[in-house]
Amino acid sequence: MVRGLYTGASGMQAQMHKMDALSNNLANVNTTGYKKDTSVQKAFPQLLLSRLNDNGVHKFPFGSSDSAPIVGKLGMGVEYNESFTVFEQGSLKQTDNPFDLALEDKGFFTIDTPFGERYTRNGTFTLGKEGMLLTKEGYPVMGEEGPIYIKKNNFMIDKDGNVFQNGDYSDDPKQMVSMESNEWKNTEKVDSIKIVGFDNDRFIKKTGSSLWAATENSGSAEILRGTERPKVSQGFIEASNVNSVNEMVNLISVNRAYEANQKVISTQDNLTGKLINNVARA
């Protein structure tokens, strides 16, 4: 009926989508390794309006001979186009737990799940009973040569993500060692943590539980080396990169934009009401 009604409604819809993304960011304000989502919107294709009833042929202004003179463009509102993950670095928090790892700079830990390789920035790992490094769900954390077998008090991870252990204690998984008695006389490299990146990390997909999956557009994961490789910090976790101040401001602006679009609809509604009830009055 009235075009503007639908334009206003599309605005309200888009703001609601924004609100969904905002809420998810705020819910994850304390989630280790969480990366915030922003919603990207785009305008609907615009309509080119022409006069229909009044072709300009041989009419004034003289010289115009359009059969359908163009009035101009009409916007048709807005649509939700994309949820875009911002891979800003979160701040590092010290925990002193040797199984907590944080990445400084772009890159991901590689996790082997039953539904394929997944990637995460959440480095709060733990040990399985066989001594395998696992995530909280019990999925193995991958090294470049497979799962990583280590022992409490007998492993160190350097800034490059190389895992070292003292070979004196590495044979029997049942052999325990304490921090004090470990003299590191026979240090050997176990493996390197498989830290990967993507050509287009914009296109990787969140799958929940702090995991990402590769997609066709992101390209497959490639192990990062040299200058591209992020620094690994043992005993730290990466906090969520949600900035609560910005998100609060966004909350306000979303709320008001929603309201403004509602006013658009109300106004259109009022005008239509006037048209129906007042104009035709004799």
Add this chain to the structure above:
Amino acid sequence: MMRSLWTAASGMNGQQFNIDTISNNLSNVNTTGFKEVRAEFEDLLYQNSRIAGTPATRDTVVPTGIQVGHGVKVAATQRMFTQGSIRQTDNDADMAITGEGFFRIQQLDGSDGFTRNGAFKIDVNGQVVTANGNKVEPEIILPEGFIRNSLAISADGRVTVKVPGNDDNIEVGQMEIYRFVNPAGLQAIGSNTFKITNASGEAIGGRPGFDGMGEIKHKFLESSNVSTVKEMVNMIVAQRAYELNSKAIQTSDSMLGIANNLKR
């Protein structure tokens, strides 16, 4: 209705759980042998309202999808087995473990429990037991009429005692300490006690001070490893996160109100 309402509610629930965990840590700040717990979070599932890679026109595809998250969930409660500080008590049957490991306690149902709390007692039979009367394993029974205050436990767990009319120390038993491949996988059952689970692996016993086992310090107790400062900071963060999420709920509510006002 509105997805953001439930998303923000999941955030509030998560922070509520966080405060529950922090409260438990703070309430056990003076519990002997208590180990702090950390709540860990992960994002919930994502709804794909448009999948990346679907055809946009005949020969192009949509490069980026639309994904909407549904909030947060508790992923784990991780127990931090760091050393608590050791304080002297001068009490005969107190012992603390410095380093890794647990004492083994026989539960009432006969199964094994493990604890870091070494505030033991000596019962009427001269047996070393916990405050609840559960036996410390391997059993240590002091001979009848032993001299009070002559009980001595060496760093490697040898228990000796003196009896009247004999100047020699009599060895009455050997304390053992138990470790796990993954102590964080142990299940807490209250009373400072942990039980073996599938995640922790079996108990590996050993002599204190050897093979990576901690040493026993007699007449000392291990305080809890809760850091009040850290918990206070976490409490502030959790409270503010709770508040933030309540604001998201209020905003969603206000938006719903706005939508309702479309029709007067």
